[in-house]
Amino acid sequence: MSEAKVVDRAREARIDKNLLGAVDPHVHSGPSIAPRAIDHLDLVRQLSEAGFAAVVTKDHDYAGVATAQLITKHYPELKTKIFSGVVLNNVVGGINPYAVEHTAAMGGRTVWMPTLAAENHLRWEQNASFAHPASTTKMRHATAVPVLDANKKILDSVKEVLDVIAKNDMVLASGHLHVSETWLIFEEAKRRGVKKLCFTHPEEIVGASLNDVKGIAAMGAFVEHSICMFLEGSKFKVASAEDLRHHIEAAGVEQTVICSDLGQVGVFSPLEGFRRGVALCMDLGYSDADIHKMVATNASRMLGLNAQAA
Template structure:
């Protein structure tokens, strides 16, 4: 029994060590119009105790840069840097370069293309049974935010990409279809956007393994949501071997693992990372490989100073 306890303790210590300096670049803490189990400040305190370097809050309905700034200004003792970005859904006017510029001016780090308002998401939603938790009680249903007009990128999208190139923020694909991601990312590269994130190819966006490799070859990081892989997560749609297949497809050096957690009734973001690291150990990845996936790759794409 004591030997078992020792092994368990060693495993916990190994996981805790790997998570020193971790970065969660996609977490759904609150406040939010949707139910959240933890708010931004509470999560920053939890992550600070666990040794995380940074977290990037993501809300489908508002830019979190003001909240992040207040926390940084008033809680300087936190070791976890609280950052945020903006999701280009209806609430901020869809593809809105003005809102993106403002977000950048407030130290925003990531711009997500439409999620709940993506044409692809709305099609997926009809067959998935998923709906925004607050849509029937508090807000009207999402209206599609289109990126294309007559098969060409809308002028607002081109303007957006120029803003991205000028500000250095990371562009994440959100919930648009993988076919759209390829076009937008190719144009982004042409216009000087250096930081690209392919959002959870494992669900919603319709990506194949070949699609995922092609986008990684564009220079994008491939971001996987632990919420879709972990036992105990109410969002689980994939198995451990699927995670390994995705990681091996592009290598640990192009892979980012985020929690995509913070919702009520499921794993906490920290539990997600702890179980995610344990899963990666079980799958045979080295500590250095796991650390890249939970720390240094995300730090690089959001421009976090070393």
């Protein structure tokens, strides 16, 4: 065997080891009105074969908690636990405490603030080359879902949602809010007893600086990076490997979570995204212990899972 093949096999074995016990807290599997390359069941099958501990499915338009329950009940042999949550876009009534309470009662783990219907997202999309395919005729002309009033004060409905999140110990994720809104929402959430905060992809859409990343992590929030936005060959690539390093340094390894944010057509699978993400972190010089924290242990802590890091 050539030396190159030995090195390649050792590298692949190292990637495989780092993925044992991994958790992907942000996956866009289907069904969805947006084209998806993989459905929820096949996703869990693939991740189970790779030794993942858990996955959280996210759809911009519906809570996937019922599907998660069905897969858990009827496929007990699958090792990967599947969870879901709800995104507070127009389809579920926007900032809707009833939808959040129902999601919690069905075992949902994460509540995302508005994404495609966020005021910030709609402003961003006007100048972006990207138009999200998850839309109907009505949704293409979406009414924004605000979180602040005209005086930049948090809406009472948002406070009610935060109380439901706190009561049920769910994760509050920032979605596509502008970082200035995220600061206010997270500060209020902490005052109201929310323990689990997730700052969603600061590298894109939300207008965050590295100082924002550092400060929000210092609040105790986890900073979640969409690895598809850093990988060569990804149609979602907007940042470099060095950008990822700077983000990790800003938040610290202990508060950094890597997700795939994949499942779409025309790009590699969530599992392949994770494999490439681990390889990227290896190339950046991170130790296996630190990589495992970012792809497994930290997300498990964030979600309150009982699964132990492998």
